Amino acid sequence: MLDIKYVRQNLAAVEAALSRRGGGVSLEPFRLADEEHRRDLAELEALRHQRNRVTAEIARLKKSGDPAEPLVAQMREVSARIRELEQRVAHAEERLNEILLGLPNLPHADVPTGRDSADNPVVASFGEPPRFDFEPRPHWEIGSRLGILDPERAAKIAGARFPLYYAAGARLERALINFMLDLHTGEHGYREVLPPFIVNRRSMTATGQLPKFAPDLFKLEGWDYFLIPTAEVPLTNLHQDEILEEEDLPLAYTAYTPCFRSEAGSYGKDTRGLIRQHQFNKIELVRFCRPEDSYAELNRLLAQAETVLRRLELPYRVVELCTGDLGFSAAKTYDIEVWMPGQGAYREISSCSNFEDFQARRGGIRFRRRGRKGTEFVHTLNGSGLAVGRTFAALLENRQRADGAVDIPAVLRPYMNGMERLTP
RNA sequence: GGAGAGAUGGCCGAGUAGGUCGAAGGCGCUCGCCUGCUAAGCGAGUAUACUCCGAAAGGGGUAUCCCGGGUUCGAAUCCCGGUCUCUCCGCCA
Numbered sequence: 001m002l003d004i005k006y007v008r009q010n011l012a013a014v015e016a017a018l019s020r021r022g023g024g025v026s027l028e029p030f031r032l033a034d035e036e037h038r039r040d041l042a043e044l045e046a047l048r049h050q051r052n053r054v055t056a057e058i059a060r061l062k063k064s065g066d067p068a069e070p071l072v073a074q075m076r077e078v079s080a081r082i083r084e085l086e087q088r089v090a091h092a093e094e095r096l097n098e099i100l101l102g103l104p105n106l107p108h109a110d111v112p113t114g115r116d117s118a119d120n121p122v123v124a125s126f127g128e129p130p131r132f133d134f135e136p137r138p139h140w141e142i143g144s145r146l147g148i149l150d151p152e153r154a155a156k157i158a159g160a161r162f163p164l165y166y167a168a169g170a171r172l173e174r175a176l177i178n179f180m181l182d183l184h185t186g187e188h189g190y191r192e193v194l195p196p197f198i199v200n201r202r203s204m205t206a207t208g209q210l211p212k213f214a215p216d217l218f219k220l221e222g223w224d225y226f227l228i229p230t231a232e233v234p235l236t237n238l239h240q241d242e243i244l245e246e247e248d249l250p251l252a253y254t255a256y257t258p259c260f261r262s263e264a265g266s267y268g269k270d271t272r273g274l275i276r277q278h279q280f281n282k283i284e285l286v287r288f289c290r291p292e293d294s295y296a297e298l299n300r301l302l303a304q305a306e307t308v309l310r311r312l313e314l315p316y317r318v319v320e321l322c323t324g325d326l327g328f329s330a331a332k333t334y335d336i337e338v339w340m341p342g343q344g345a346y347r348e349i350s351s352c353s354n355f356e357d358f359q360a361r362r363g364g365i366r367f368r369r370r371g372r373k374g375t376e377f378v379h380t381l382n383g384s385g386l387a388v389g390r391t392f393a394a395l396l397e398n399r400q401r402a403d404g405a406v407d408i409p410a411v412l413r414p415y416m417n418g419m420e421r422l423t424p
Numbered sequence: 425g426g427a428g429a430g431a432u433g434g435c436c437g438a439g440u441a442g443g444u445c446g447a448a449g450g451c452g453c454u455c456g457c458c459u460g461c462u463a464a465g466c467g468a469g470u471a472u473a474c475u476c477c478g479a480a481a482g483g484g485g486u487a488u489c490c491c492g493g494g495u496u497c498g499a500a501u502c503c504c505g506g507u508c509u510c511u512c513c514g515c516c517a
Contacts (some may be wrong), residue, residue: 045475045486052486055498059443068497075497217443243434327510366472376474 001100001361002367006036017106020323031098035307037092044085051078081091101211105358106176107323108332114322120335121322126306127315129339134402138342139393142272145170145404146422151272151325153180160271161263161278161390168311168422172395172408173281176388177256180283180308184385187305190254195234197257198225203237206363208329208355215264219276227260231284232382239288241364249367250289250297256386257282274389275406286382291357294379295332298354301383302334303349309387311411314394315339317346331356336386338394350382 007014011027018025052073062066072196112121143149148169149291154162165173184190202225204210209229218227228234235253244251259282285304287298302318309316321333330353337346357377359364366375399407406422413420 040476041486048486051497056444058497062443072497237473 001358002103002106003357003361004096004100005417007100011189014106016076018104020107020111021104021326022324029198030096030388033092033095033099034090036215037089037096040085040089042094044082044089044298045081047078047085049081051075053165054078069237091296094275098211100357101205101302101362104326104328105331107326108354108356111215111326111332112320112322115325116322117319117325118228119322120319120325123318123320123334125315126310127316130341130398131314132341132400132402136397136400136418138273138340139340140403142396142400142406145402145424146406147424148172148422149274159278161276163274163277163279168416168419169392171419172422173191173385173388173392174188175412176391176395177281177283178415179311179412180385180388181254181256183308183311184254184283184304188252188254188285188307188420190252193231193235193238193253195228195231195238195254195255195257197228197234197260199228199233199237200225204231204241206240207236207359208327208362211231212328214263218260218262228257228380230259230282230384231257232286233327234363235284235286236380236382237363239363239365239378244288244365244367244378246290246367246370249378250287250293253286255284255286256388257284274393280390285383285385288360288378289369290378291379294356294381295381297314297353297379297381298332298334302352303382305352305366305385308391309338309349310337312391312395312409314398315389316349327351329353329355329358331358338390340394340397341400342397347390347394348387349394350384350386352417353381355380365377 002014002151006107007027007030011031015025015027054056054071058068058071059073060139061071111184114120140151144151146169148166148325150164154164154251157164167356185192198220201210204217204226217229220226235266236255236256238253239251259280261278263276263278263302266276287297305318306318316336319335319337321327321330321335326333333351333353334354335348336350336394339345340347356379360377361382367376367378368375395409396406399409401407404424408416408420408422
């Protein structure tokens, strides 16, 4: 959520900044609701002040046995007016809140203006796409030949877009999870968390999935609960409605969780393989920090996510999302894209974002500066470190051999009981 | 699923024949003094949000005693609904 005071005082600038995301934006409904709200609130508070004063006077009169009836009668009317105003103010507040919750974050001034992913500049790259003296296969073919992926039976059990791994495949997925968690907890200073995979509406609203993106979520029937689409939601909400101490910042959490996404509107896209699933595994990194540190923290986060790919010896590039491709809650985002030989394309495998105080304001996540009065909102960041299913797919495609075998990278072998290669 | 108990400030914990309670007391914490050495004593301060005045320091106003609604001139205190926590029974990984 944007700072209502800032929006009020910088209407045109906010409209312009939001317009960079694409489409026109008018804050006229906001302005009207805000003005009405402030007007009514001022009157309401004045009346309440009067009531508080007179009510104390009534108490005094009654105690000394003096007649209070005239004042009581007067207050009867004041109270009626107060009730009326309270309703109006409550409605206006609701309306304002609705508007503000629906506004996306302001893109950072540095973010390049653009329409869609075609306009995302490449800012870094690592490794060379491998050369094959045969036609590289897509990972689903490799996986099926190895007998470690079984989309047909997954469809029987659940439906399309669900994963089913066997044997060394299941082991490899688990190895990736453990490798990533060990890296982030052991070398990058993250605290490991195993959070709920189901969260409530408040949490989904704080991180920005709700109210706008309900169709992308799986909701439990008969409950106001949702399956998490990413561990960002439970991790960021760890400190919901808390006031942190400056010296405790930055805080860094990592979690492995399955992620559940309805993928509404993605019919026909990535219909085969592990790229787009209703359920997938992900290691998430979440950081809370002081506002002045958040862009340095974003670079740190990005480097940590990149480290996973470097250790796995997978070629990738980093793109900066342009304004048109930027997520709802983000002020700035870098995507890491891994090379997929089976598709001859780079595909997103991690997204690292700075949300500034957008989520913190929605979630009530503050901190207190040492020796200072009052509180400020923290800045929150998160990044995938990494999407495990996509990493699995990238591994199969980049390290496939002509005979259908797949080499296991050195860092994973300890997690695979020393296994060096998956063989048909 | 059945039965019961409870939700007050960072923590503990008073406060219900409705009134001067943002809320006693204790602990913790901060600053100062004292003392002097790792312990204690004394004094002051110590919630959040919004808003108004002020250059600032600071001061004024409103709201918040789980949430929502009701009664009343007035509610932490009364009534209704909800949420959560705990205990016992049942069931269960």
